[in-house]
Amino acid sequence: RINGERLWASLMELAKIGxxxxxxxxxxxxxxxxxxGRDLVVGWAKEAGMSITVDQIGNVFMRxxxxxxxxxxxxxxxxxxxxxxxxxxxxxxxxxxGLEVVRTLNDQDITTEAPVEVAFWTNEEGSRxxxxxxxxxxxxxxxxxxxxxxxxxxxxxxxxxxxxRIGYMGExxxxxxxxxxxxxxxxxxxxxxxxxxxxxxxxxAVMGLSWYDCVVTGMEAHAGPTPMGLRKDAxxxxxxxxxxxxxxxxxxxxxGRGTVGMVQVFPNSRNVIxxxxxFSIDLRNVNDELLNTMHEEMLAFIDKTxxxxxxxxxxxxxxxxxxxxxxxxxxxxxxxxxxxxxxxTMDVVSGxxxxxxxxxxxxxxxxxxxxxxxxxxxxxxxxxxxxxLEAGCNVLLHAMLERAKV
Amino acid sequence: RINGERLWASLMELAKIGxxxxxxxxxxxxxxxxxxGRDLVVGWAKEAGMSITVDQIGNVFMRxxxxxxxxxxxxxxxxxxxxxxxxxxxxxxxxxxGLEVVRTLNDQDITTEAPVEVAFWTNEEGSRxxxxxxxxxxxxxxxxxxxxxxxxxxxxxxxxxxxxRIGYMGExxxxxxxxxxxxxxxxxxxxxxxxxxxxxxxxxAVMGLSWYDCVVTGMEAHAGPTPMGLRKDAxxxxxxxxxxxxxxxxxxxxxGRGTVGMVQVFPNSRNVIxxxxxFSIDLRNVNDELLNTMHEEMLAFIDKTxxxxxxxxxxxxxxxxxxxxxxxxxxxxxxxxxxxxxxxTMDVVSGxxxxxxxxxxxxxxxxxxxxxxxxxxxxxxxxxxxxxLEAGCNVLLHAMLERAKV
Ligand SMILES: NC(=O)NCCC(=O)O
Ligand SMILES: NC(=O)NCCC(=O)O
Numbered sequence: 001r002i003n004g005e006r007l008w009a010s011l012m013e014l015a016k017i018g019x020x021x022x023x024x025x026x027x028x029x030x031x032x033x034x035x036x037g038r039d040l041v042v043g044w045a046k047e048a049g050m051s052i053t054v055d056q057i058g059n060v061f062m063r064x065x066x067x068x069x070x071x072x073x074x075x076x077x078x079x080x081x082x083x084x085x086x087x088x089x090x091x092x093x094x095x096x097x098g099l100e101v102v103r104t105l106n107d108q109d110i111t112t113e114a115p116v117e118v119a120f121w122t123n124e125e126g127s128r129x130x131x132x133x134x135x136x137x138x139x140x141x142x143x144x145x146x147x148x149x150x151x152x153x154x155x156x157x158x159x160x161x162x163x164x165r166i167g168y169m170g171e172x173x174x175x176x177x178x179x180x181x182x183x184x185x186x187x188x189x190x191x192x193x194x195x196x197x198x199x200x201x202x203x204x205a206v207m208g209l210s211w212y213d214c215v216v217t218g219m220e221a222h223a224g225p226t227p228m229g230l231r232k233d234a235x236x237x238x239x240x241x242x243x244x245x246x247x248x249x250x251x252x253x254x255x256g257r258g259t260v261g262m263v264q265v266f267p268n269s270r271n272v273i274x275x276x277x278x279f280s281i282d283l284r285n286v287n288d289e290l291l292n293t294m295h296e297e298m299l300a301f302i303d304k305t306x307x308x309x310x311x312x313x314x315x316x317x318x319x320x321x322x323x324x325x326x327x328x329x330x331x332x333x334x335x336x337x338x339x340x341x342x343x344x345t346m347d348v349v350s351g352x353x354x355x356x357x358x359x360x361x362x363x364x365x366x367x368x369x370x371x372x373x374x375x376x377x378x379x380x381x382x383x384x385x386x387x388x389l390e391a392g393c394n395v396l397l398h399a400m401l402e403r404a405k406v
Numbered sequence: 407r408i409n410g411e412r413l414w415a416s417l418m419e420l421a422k423i424g425x426x427x428x429x430x431x432x433x434x435x436x437x438x439x440x441x442x443g444r445d446l447v448v449g450w451a452k453e454a455g456m457s458i459t460v461d462q463i464g465n466v467f468m469r470x471x472x473x474x475x476x477x478x479x480x481x482x483x484x485x486x487x488x489x490x491x492x493x494x495x496x497x498x499x500x501x502x503x504g505l506e507v508v509r510t511l512n513d514q515d516i517t518t519e520a521p522v523e524v525a526f527w528t529n530e531e532g533s534r535x536x537x538x539x540x541x542x543x544x545x546x547x548x549x550x551x552x553x554x555x556x557x558x559x560x561x562x563x564x565x566x567x568x569x570x571r572i573g574y575m576g577e578x579x580x581x582x583x584x585x586x587x588x589x590x591x592x593x594x595x596x597x598x599x600x601x602x603x604x605x606x607x608x609x610x611a612v613m614g615l616s617w618y619d620c621v622v623t624g625m626e627a628h629a630g631p632t633p634m635g636l637r638k639d640a641x642x643x644x645x646x647x648x649x650x651x652x653x654x655x656x657x658x659x660x661x662g663r664g665t666v667g668m669v670q671v672f673p674n675s676r677n678v679i680x681x682x683x684x685f686s687i688d689l690r691n692v693n694d695e696l697l698n699t700m701h702e703e704m705l706a707f708i709d710k711t712x713x714x715x716x717x718x719x720x721x722x723x724x725x726x727x728x729x730x731x732x733x734x735x736x737x738x739x740x741x742x743x744x745x746x747x748x749x750x751t752m753d754v755v756s757g758x759x760x761x762x763x764x765x766x767x768x769x770x771x772x773x774x775x776x777x778x779x780x781x782x783x784x785x786x787x788x789x790x791x792x793x794x795l796e797a798g799c800n801v802l803l804h805a806m807l808e809r810a811k812v
Contacts, residue, residue, distance in 0.1 A: 190631025223665035224757030225596025239645035259629035351630030
């Protein structure tokens with residue numbers, strides 16, 4: 001069993017770097033604070049006797065050698081960059097749970113057959129630099145190193161320059177690092193476990209997602225003198241599409257999701273009928289066929305709305321990730337470890353993307369969820385219970401040992 | 407008959423002050439450009455032999471003496487401040503049409519019984535300083551001089567300081583200026599005249615309006631991991647209220663109006679369920695009882711939505727103007743002048759507020775509308791036909807002469 005107090009203490013220590021007044025953390029990727037966070041974690045890994053490899057996109061692999069160094073490592077990891085108003089646990093927990101596994105192996109003097117590695121991936125959050133999940137994405141070849149290097153923040157600083165500046169541009173070619181199996185522990189970022197009062201979420205898969213930009217163009221006009229029948233009100237037409245997004249998701253329970261999160265109205269003046277409304281659509285499902293059906297139904301509704309209203313409506317898909325089922329061996333290892341340890345458990349499909357979906361393209365992968373308070377993350381009030389974090393880390397230890405062999 | 411070319415030339419000359427690249431005008435109240443515009447118009451008035459009075463809120467009264475100086479003046483006017491992306495005609499037309507009336511009287515050597523005055527009112531648009539229709543509002547006692555003086559722009563500059571700075575803080579106490587009757591010519595700012603192919607709109611009344619701020623508070627949460635059934639999506643709930651605003655207006659044709667023009671979503675992020683949505687509601691009707699019915703129906707719908715959704719919804723009325731019927735004598739004078747001149751005509755209820763609604767609290771008042779292209783105003787592409795502007799000015803001349811007596 002791991003040491004829950006030591007894990008908690010490390011989480012609180014790391015959370016001091018970039019701590020916000022409201023109890024959260026702001027430690028954006030490749031900032032000075034990210035460097036301080038990286039240095040702290042790397043220092044702890046060295047104290048635990050681990051060796052460090054950094055690749056060209058700044059992914060850091062911290063290795064505890066196995067009896068058979070030629071076996072590919074059993075890896076765990078996550079990220080330590082945060083949202084601008086992020087919490088202490090998102091990502092950080094996955095990295096420090098891995099470190100706690102190694103510390104526990106050291107305490108117990110356990111030697112594994114395969115090496116054990118703990119990774120932290122660069123810029124998972126995507127808050128400062130797009131694309132999101134950048135380090136793991138480059139690692140698995142989802143996009144190129146050049147694309148990632150060229151990404152700039154709002155001040156025009158590039159990933160390449162910032163990586164060099166903080167001293168985390170390594171030499172290893174991304175992806176040229178073997179992985180035997182990959183596990184990631186993470187707070188759920190949703191309310192399902194808490195709602196069902198379970199401690200461990202076994203994650204069979206991550207939902208696929210489609211992101212769209214929709215623009216409805218009407219005609220801006222004065223709210224007083226323009227009769228109702230002569231209006232081309234872009235906001236009104238938008239509301240029908242916005243409602244349909246939710247209706248479509250509700251037609252495909254339990255894993256359909258539909259969200260309009262971002263809305264911009266032009267000219268956005270109290271007494272002007274909106275001439276243009278731009279909004280985002282986020283559709284998700286764990287089943288790619290159903291996700292595609294949702295996509296088709298949305299396009300059909302937009303066609304219908306276009307001809308009913310006479311307004312111009314454009315719709316563009318800006319992102320797509322297919323659903324990612326995890327490997328039966330890894331999911332099985334998590335399930336068995338949970339059963340062996342006697343934790344209450346249920347399957348929780350991940351609604352959010354994680355580095356694990358990219359790792360899963362190269363090796364068997366699986367995830368372990370623990371509850372977070374009110375299902376809230378990406379928020380300074382993000383919170384999780386020490387007991388739950390300890391339980392998730394114990395499951396990680398057992399699952400990794402099962403794969404790494406003692 | 408007035409000189410349409412001279413009127414047009416003056417409009418184009420004034421429009422040079424603050425001209426924008428797209429053919430509009432940006433001449434915000436009490437700026438250096440407003441001073442230049444005021445100086446130009448005052449200069450023209452002096453050339454036309456008029457005397458000038460400025461009151462303490464910067465309203466300017468330009469007077470052509472009558473045979474009987476003790477009679478209250480027959481007044482016309484409007485404003486020369488513009489929207490940030492305004493046009494050449496909104497307000498400016500009403501002021502320069504008045505000047506053209508005086509020039510015509512001079513050309514024809516006509517002496518009226520009552521004096522004739524042309525006014526321009528300070529800060530009608532309300533773009534730089536709130537409240538809107540400030541000069542005429544202070545003049546009629548709708549709010550105090552102190553309230554107006556204290557109003558600040560986004561840079562913290564006050565009306566009082568800016569008035570003094572541009573040299574238009576006069577000595578006359580606002581409202582201590584007699585008015586015998588008041589006429590205002592204005593572009594329609596709506597599509598009704600153009601749609602019906604009529605030249606002159608006789609304005610029997612201005613609609614009353616109610617403005618509201620509505621805030622729907624849900625719970626922000628991650629768009630992926632949060633099941634549809636556990637959401638408190640503030641945007642979705644808002645869409646039902648937004649649609650009801652239009653449905654209510656449609657239940658009270660032909661003068662019901664309902665508009666949601668301004669929408670702000672928090673945190674406004676693609677993969678976050680909106681936790682709070684704030685939006686404006688603009689309800690109008692020419693009948694105060696119907697406007698009140700619309701108000702009640704909206705409140706009832708919001709109550710129902712609050713209990714159906716379980717979300718917190720606040721609604722606050724931020725402005726209210728009752729409908730303003732114009733005086734039968736002035737409306738009649740406009741109608742008769744139009745008939746005498748042989749212009750095609752129809753009644754057009756004004757959907758927008760004008761300085762005339764405040765003048766109407768102190769004296770008989772009436773308005774004359776002319777078509778504007780596509781009904782568009784508050785926009786750099788605002789446009790009107792020289793012929794129509796000339797026609798409106800001829801109607802103004804005849805209506806004023808009828809009231810001022812020759
Ligand atoms: N974990 C996480 O918030 N990923 C961002 C991409 C998503 O919206 O799923
Ligand atoms: N004329 C005009 O645009 N007035 C502003 C107030 C309103 O919305 O009616």
